[in-house]
Amino acid sequence: MIITLTQESANGVPKKLSQWVHSVAEITKPDTVAWCDGSEEEFSSLVEGMSSAGTLIKLNERTYPNCYLHRSDPNDVARSEEATFICSQDKDDAGPTNNWMAPDEAHAKLRQLLEGCMLRRTMYVIPYLLGPVNSPYSQVGVELTDSPYVAASMEIMTKVGHAALEHLRNDEFVKGLHSMGTLDPRSKYICHFPDEKLIMSLNSNYGGNALLSKKCHSLRLASVMARDEGWLAEHMLIIGIEAPDGTLTYVTGAFPSASGKTNLTMLKPPDYMKRWNVWAVSDDIAWIHPDTDGVFRAINPESGFFAVAPNTSLKTNPRIMEMVKSNTIFTNVALSSDQTPWWEGMGEHPRKLWDWQGRVWTAGKSPGSAAHPNSRFTTSIRQYPSLSPEYDNPNGVPISAIIFGGRRSELVPLVYESFSWEHGVLIGAMLRVETTAAASGEVGVLRNDPMAMKPFCGYNIADYFNHWLSFSSKRQKVPRIFQINPFRLGPDGRFLWPGYSHNLVVLKWIVERCRGRAEAIETPIGYVPTPASLKVDGMNIPETTVSELLRVDNAAWLDELESTMLFFESLGEKLPKTLQRELERLIDRLGSDTHN
Numbered sequence: 001m002i003i004t005l006t007q008e009s010a011n012g013v014p015k016k017l018s019q020w021v022h023s024v025a026e027i028t029k030p031d032t033v034a035w036c037d038g039s040e041e042e043f044s045s046l047v048e049g050m051s052s053a054g055t056l057i058k059l060n061e062r063t064y065p066n067c068y069l070h071r072s073d074p075n076d077v078a079r080s081e082e083a084t085f086i087c088s089q090d091k092d093d094a095g096p097t098n099n100w101m102a103p104d105e106a107h108a109k110l111r112q113l114l115e116g117c118m119l120r121r122t123m124y125v126i127p128y129l130l131g132p133v134n135s136p137y138s139q140v141g142v143e144l145t146d147s148p149y150v151a152a153s154m155e156i157m158t159k160v161g162h163a164a165l166e167h168l169r170n171d172e173f174v175k176g177l178h179s180m181g182t183l184d185p186r187s188k189y190i191c192h193f194p195d196e197k198l199i200m201s202l203n204s205n206y207g208g209n210a211l212l213s214k215k216c217h218s219l220r221l222a223s224v225m226a227r228d229e230g231w232l233a234e235h236m237l238i239i240g241i242e243a244p245d246g247t248l249t250y251v252t253g254a255f256p257s258a259s260g261k262t263n264l265t266m267l268k269p270p271d272y273m274k275r276w277n278v279w280a281v282s283d284d285i286a287w288i289h290p291d292t293d294g295v296f297r298a299i300n301p302e303s304g305f306f307a308v309a310p311n312t313s314l315k316t317n318p319r320i321m322e323m324v325k326s327n328t329i330f331t332n333v334a335l336s337s338d339q340t341p342w343w344e345g346m347g348e349h350p351r352k353l354w355d356w357q358g359r360v361w362t363a364g365k366s367p368g369s370a371a372h373p374n375s376r377f378t379t380s381i382r383q384y385p386s387l388s389p390e391y392d393n394p395n396g397v398p399i400s401a402i403i404f405g406g407r408r409s410e411l412v413p414l415v416y417e418s419f420s421w422e423h424g425v426l427i428g429a430m431l432r433v434e435t436t437a438a439a440s441g442e443v444g445v446l447r448n449d450p451m452a453m454k455p456f457c458g459y460n461i462a463d464y465f466n467h468w469l470s471f472s473s474k475r476q477k478v479p480r481i482f483q484i485n486p487f488r489l490g491p492d493g494r495f496l497w498p499g500y501s502h503n504l505v506v507l508k509w510i511v512e513r514c515r516g517r518a519e520a521i522e523t524p525i526g527y528v529p530t531p532a533s534l535k536v537d538g539m540n541i542p543e544t545t546v547s548e549l550l551r552v553d554n555a556a557w558l559d560e561l562e563s564t565m566l567f568f569e570s571l572g573e574k575l576p577k578t579l580q581r582e583l584e585r586l587i588d589r590l591g592s593d594t595h596n
């Protein structure tokens with residue numbers, strides 16, 4: 001239940017927190033201050049309030065019980081990288097891949113916009129815990145927001161209320177202040193103050209800009225803490241892969257936004273691999289700490305999914321379809337006349353359909369897609385049928401492999417393994433992939449997105465590479481590093497690899513490499529599977545397609561490395577020498593290889 005701040009409810013709340021809440025309320029001037037406890041009653045009252053206000057549409061209670069549709073402002077549908085700032089004291093700490101604003105300037109600018117921005121609104125106080133209860137790796141944040149959509153979403157995405165306040169007794173907390181403001185895109189700011197552990201986000205109500213626990217806290221601020229404290233905060237999925245003999249291999253995967261993390265996490269084995277399974281730990285973020293034995297242990301800071309809807313279907317991902325059938329908030333999907341959600345790639349479209357902006361939509365006639373390409377669903381991780389029993393383990397899961405990936409219609413083979421940790425760090429650092437609809441801007445343009453962290457690293461990316469290199473096989477049991485690419489296109493413009501559930505074939509090869517069992521060919525770029533080692537009985541794919549998917553084109557790689565060199569040059573003096581040396585070695589290997 002939402003309770004207005006009284007002396008009683010403030011009991012048990014550290015003074016530091018209540019003082020901050022009061023000081024913000026004095027500036028933003030909400031009608032009411034409501035402390036959220038994360039209960040079901042509270043969630044119901046939030047969604048009922050939005051339904052009466054018309055900002056949420058209740059879906060068909062019979063087919064989609066407790067599900068809702070939210071339509072956002074048409075100009076507020078994706079992350080806004082151009083409005084995202086790192087406000088470190090020193091500009092160089094933000095580095096060449098981030099926007100920077102001086103902290104004083106940012107405070108002054110935002111202070112003006114905050115004045116009275118919550119007039120006639122409720123300010124929700126959302127204490128949230130990231131990570132398992134009683135884990136040394138977990139963290140607390142508090143988000144203040146005037147958006148009931150954000151409050152309800154936070155209750156799905158994090159552990160709100162008691163668990164957070166308990167953890168807060170002996171820990172610091174990250175402060176997040178969010179206001180929808182006027183949603184004026186010209187005054188949109190998502191500002192991060194690493195020195196103050198503070199986030200301020202104004203004039204957007206979109207997930208990645210407004211759910212401050214997610215990219216702002218768990219990645220941008222956490223990456224700075226991770227650098228200072230010797231761990232990693234990464235844009236990575238975490239899964240446990242179960243082999244037929246019952247052994248579990250945990251791997252993480254860093255792929256840029258809208259590039260397959262959720263789908264790999266929720267993979268249902270194809271019929272020909274029924275004795276394998278994939279257990280989900282995280283679909284978007286991993287906090288990885290080397291333990292005292294040097295083992296990399298990963299936790300999921302989040303408790304829910306905020307994931308891409310289009311192209312999810314019973315064919316591509318039945319486990320997701322099952323999961324989103326109840327207790328889910330959909331954002332910017334299309335709606336049929338029987339109040340069920342619909343999106344492109346789900347299957348045949350219903351006869352009558354409203355698009356994501358609520359306009360009647362007719363296939364072949366209406367412009368654009370019915371669902372927004374970045375339409376999403378928000379669902380609790382507890383709803384997921386193949387959730388790893390280790391999801392809540394306070395010590396995390398031990399990681400054997402790290403996979404880098406992303407959309408590359410050419411060049412990058414289906415899968416290969418690095419020669420060493422340092423070579424693997426180079427593979428991550430030179431990740432160059434096609435942009436997607438998850439961020440505003442053009443789609444399908446190649447850009448450097450090192451470790452899938454270009455939009456999320458809260459400090460200088462060259463220092464970040466150095467931080468990765470500070471882990472080494474001499475001191476830690478570092479995971480093996482792989483790159484995958486299920487997005488290679490054939491001459492007809494179609495995907496060469498069927499992807500989705502079939503990606504388990506690739507995961508199987510990775511697991512078997514970790515267990516010293518799978519064969520590989522040494523190529524200049526790394527270890528590539530022999531076609532035989534990738535073959536799984538029952539998978540129907542022509543041998544010629546497999547050879548094409550595994551082909552390494554030396555000349556094309558040399559071209560690619562030209563652009564890597566330019567990217568590395570743009571990072572200036574701080575670029576680690578080790579990385580430069582690894583790049584030169586790769587160029588030498590490609591130049592002296594006569595096979596291709």
Ligand code: GTP
Pocket residue numbers: 255256257258259260261262263264283284306307308309310311312316438486487495498499500503
């Ligand atoms: P964020 O939530 O933005 O970080 O994205 P993500 O990396 O979790 O991406 P997600 O799994 O949601 O996939 C994004 C889009 O790619 C969806 O439309 C998927 O259906 C599609 N997709 C995922 N895996 C595959 C695959 O193996 N092959 C193909 N062709 N498409 C895929």
Ligand code: SPV
Pocket residue numbers: 078079206207208209214215256257258284306438439
């Ligand atoms: C991404 O863009 O990588 C996402 C969605 O996971 S958001 O939380 O909006 O950033």
Ligand code: MN
Pocket residue numbers: 235256257258284
């Ligand atoms: Mn993401």
